[in-house]
Amino acid sequence: MPEKTIRQALHEALVQEMHRDPRVVVIGEDVSGGAGTEGGRDAAGGVMGITKGLIKEFGERRVIDTPITESAIMGAAAGAAVTGLRPVAELMFSDFMGVCFDQIFNKAAKFRYMFGGKARTPLVIRTMVGAGRSAAAQHSQSLYHLFTAIPGLKVVVPSIAYDAKGLLIQAIRDDDPVVFCEHKLMYDLKADVPDEAYTIPFGEAAIVRDGGDVTIVALARMVHYAAQAAETLAAEGIDCEIIDPRTTSPLDEDTILESVARTGRLVVVDEATPRCNMATDIAALVADRAFRALKAPVRRVTAPHTPVPFAPSLERLYIPDPERIAAAVRSVWSYSA
Amino acid sequence: MRVLPSAVRAGRLGEAEERRPDPGGYVSHPAVGPEGAETAAGGEAKSDPLRERVVQVINKMRRNVMQLDRDSLVQAYRAMVTIRRFEERVQEEFSKGSIPGFVHLYAGQEASAVGICLHLGSKDYIASTHRGHGHSIAKGCDVPGMMAELFGRRTGLCGGKGGSMHIADLDQGMLGANGIVGGGPPLVAGAALTAKTLGNGKVAVAFTGDGASNQGTTFEAMNLAVVLQLPAIFVFENNGYGEYTGASYSVGGRNIAGRAAGFGMPAVKVDGDDFFAVHEAMREATERARGGGGPSAIEVMTCRFYGHHSGDAQLYRGKDEVRRLREEHDCLKLFRRRVREAELLEQHELDAVDHDVAALVEASVVAAQAAALPDPGALLTDVYVSY
Numbered sequence: 001m002p003e004k005t006i007r008q009a010l011h012e013a014l015v016q017e018m019h020r021d022p023r024v025v026v027i028g029e030d031v032s033g034g035a036g037t038e039g040g041r042d043a044a045g046g047v048m049g050i051t052k053g054l055i056k057e058f059g060e061r062r063v064i065d066t067p068i069t070e071s072a073i074m075g076a077a078a079g080a081a082v083t084g085l086r087p088v089a090e091l092m093f094s095d096f097m098g099v100c101f102d103q104i105f106n107k108a109a110k111f112r113y114m115f116g117g118k119a120r121t122p123l124v125i126r127t128m129v130g131a132g133r134s135a136a137a138q139h140s141q142s143l144y145h146l147f148t149a150i151p152g153l154k155v156v157v158p159s160i161a162y163d164a165k166g167l168l169i170q171a172i173r174d175d176d177p178v179v180f181c182e183h184k185l186m187y188d189l190k191a192d193v194p195d196e197a198y199t200i201p202f203g204e205a206a207i208v209r210d211g212g213d214v215t216i217v218a219l220a221r222m223v224h225y226a227a228q229a230a231e232t233l234a235a236e237g238i239d240c241e242i243i244d245p246r247t248t249s250p251l252d253e254d255t256i257l258e259s260v261a262r263t264g265r266l267v268v269v270d271e272a273t274p275r276c277n278m279a280t281d282i283a284a285l286v287a288d289r290a291f292r293a294l295k296a297p298v299r300r301v302t303a304p305h306t307p308v309p310f311a312p313s314l315e316r317l318y319i320p321d322p323e324r325i326a327a328a329v330r331s332v333w334s335y336s337a
Numbered sequence: 338m339r340v341l342p343s344a345v346r347a348g349r350l351g352e353a354e355e356r357r358p359d360p361g362g363y364v365s366h367p368a369v370g371p372e373g374a375e376t377a378a379g380g381e382a383k384s385d386p387l388r389e390r391v392v393q394v395i396n397k398m399r400r401n402v403m404q405l406d407r408d409s410l411v412q413a414y415r416a417m418v419t420i421r422r423f424e425e426r427v428q429e430e431f432s433k434g435s436i437p438g439f440v441h442l443y444a445g446q447e448a449s450a451v452g453i454c455l456h457l458g459s460k461d462y463i464a465s466t467h468r469g470h471g472h473s474i475a476k477g478c479d480v481p482g483m484m485a486e487l488f489g490r491r492t493g494l495c496g497g498k499g500g501s502m503h504i505a506d507l508d509q510g511m512l513g514a515n516g517i518v519g520g521g522p523p524l525v526a527g528a529a530l531t532a533k534t535l536g537n538g539k540v541a542v543a544f545t546g547d548g549a550s551n552q553g554t555t556f557e558a559m560n561l562a563v564v565l566q567l568p569a570i571f572v573f574e575n576n577g578y579g580e581y582t583g584a585s586y587s588v589g590g591r592n593i594a595g596r597a598a599g600f601g602m603p604a605v606k607v608d609g610d611d612f613f614a615v616h617e618a619m620r621e622a623t624e625r626a627r628g629g630g631g632p633s634a635i636e637v638m639t640c641r642f643y644g645h646h647s648g649d650a651q652l653y654r655g656k657d658e659v660r661r662l663r664e665e666h667d668c669l670k671l672f673r674r675r676v677r678e679a680e681l682l683e684q685h686e687l688d689a690v691d692h693d694v695a696a697l698v699e700a701s702v703v704a705a706q707a708a709a710l711p712d713p714g715a716l717l718t719d720v721y722v723s724y
Binding site for chain 2: 064075076084111113114115116117118152176203
């Protein structure tokens with residue numbers, strides 16, 4: 001199986017789905033780029049190059065460059081979705097939800113329920129999350145938990161290229177609005193990715209590592225940090241199981257609960273700030289549904305309750321790292337009531 | 338100042354000074370006729386050829402009246418009367434406490450919804466506002482289904498899960514009333530994008546108001562529609578008030594059509610009392626959109642007979658304002674007079690429509706009251722297609 005980056009995997013998913021279904025359109029700022037310039041179209045292909053070349057293959061009608069106008073992009077994508085297209089709309093940074101969230105959570109997410117089940121809104125919103133590039137407070141947040149809190153939205157947070165492709169294809173074929181969160185530091189991460197199109201169902205976690213001592217639930221980049229921590233801990237004789245939920249809505253509660261039933265110990269790692277985030281949500285789930293299985297308190301490893309700092313020295317402190325994850329695992333492993 | 342459509346309505350060119358009660362002077366600035374795209378851009382009518390233009394407009398409207406066949410006239414009248422009776426009855430039921438939540442009534446603005454929607458088929462799209470009953474009826478939504486929805490019943494258009502502010506019927510191209518002021522225009526840009534992408538010749542209309550004309554989402558949608566040359570039409574129903582505040586206060590520059598023109602689309606201002614004026618303006622906008630000519634805007638100068646919402650004490654209104662609006666700016670009265678004067682419809686035909694509509698609305702209320710409440714299980718359904 002060929003090795004591909006997440007960037008390549010996402011691009012491939014878009015190309016294949018646009019070939020498969022003429023209703024799939026890509027819309028956003030600079031999705032091709034260069035409109036109205038001497039250099040001409042396809043000058044960008046998205047700020048991360050995911051949509052590079054699409055306009056040559058599919059034309060302006062299906063690769064739609066917009067002004068910098070997030071409310072109109074998200075609102076138009078919602079309106080297009082409910083009337084028969086299957087838009088993949090780009091919200092460049094999830095931080096920009098601040099200017100357009102109404103279109104997402106009051107419109108796209110609610111059509112079906114408000115309209116008594118008559119609407120289908122097959123919309124994908126691709127957006128970047130994550131700190132680590134000194135992009136500072138307005139371009140670095142991990143806000144998937146805010147999308148997760150909204151009934152009507154589905155939320156995808158992939159951690160490897162294989163999942164990225166299969167989940168994006170699933171998102172495009174899905175009849176509900178999906179927010180697809182891409183960690184901006186992971187685009188060059190490689191994994192085996194089949195050439196052909198395939199889907200990965202939502203709500204099915206991946207067990208990234210089998211282990212019987214401590215369950216670690218982690219998302220996106222934190223999956224890789226958890227894996228590093230698990231290697232260190234294995235040398236110390238602590239055998240970790242790592243679960244990547246892959247989608248936060250729907251959330252594969254069963255896989256998490258089954259694992260905790262075996263290990264009795266849980267560490268949840270989330271790059272988001274701690275209040276009302278996925279770590280807190282999953283901790284509450286386990287406290288509620290697996291209380292008797294627990295042999296130690298649930299530990300959450302998260303960013304602090306602060307905006308994301310700019311200075312690399314501070315940002316390193318902000319982002320959970322393998323050492324902090326390992327320390328949390330040791331604390332629940334050595335806990336005795 | 339002279340107001341052309343009023344002149345047309347009154348049929349007296351030189352005596353068109355009076356206008357509806359003006360909450361702060363906004364609605365008294367020069368309006369332009371339905372063919373006056375170029376004047377809307379500047380916001381001021383050019384004074385020199387004014388009389389000539391008045392004649393042009395009148396001639397055009399006469400043609401328009403004549404262009405509508407009897408069936409269309411009856412259809413228009415039926416829709417307008419249905420809206421009026423529906424809203425009056427909703428007001429009555431709401432006052433009795435039989436309708437939950439709150440409702441925003443459209444009475445007074447009927448000529449706008451109907452003048453616009455008469456150009457649309459069920460595959461064309463509209464998005465509406467919190468004041469959405471009129472648009473829904475004009476677009477062909479089922480009246481008993483709407484009434485049942487307002488009552489929160491299982492038989493409602495949305496199964497009782499949407500209510501007054503979220504009435505929608507996608508089968509009729511009705512993309513929903515909307516509880517967010519300025520919520521509709523971006524959605525309409527999207528529906529128009531669908532039409533353009535699929536090349537199906539459909540148009541999408543954003544009904545919106547003077548309030549939404551101040552929302553950034555509306556600006557963004559207009560700009561996007563111009564940039565992408567979408568078959569979208571932005572209808573600004575300027576009823577003089579955004580909630581309890583005068584448009585004269587809240588609309589900077591006091592020229593919504595001019596704003597729209599500033600985005601690079603043809604924009605006109607029409608007398609919303611006059612069904613024929615609205616209808617003619619929409620004819621041009623629709624032809625432009627269907628012909629690939631991109632978006633247009635229509636500012637409809639209109640008035641609402643009730644408050645922002647039912648039960649609004651309306652302390653912001655002038656003395657006798659509503660009474661005068663009803664006497665002097667009733668689009669239904671004007672329509673009746675116009676078609677009778679032109680001898681296009683007989684009085685008994687109009688009376689028959691009145692009678693039919695009264696029976697329909699009454700039956701809708703009776704049916705809604707008798708209808709079952711939503712199944713408790715409906716609380717949890719239709720959040721997703723699948724989850």
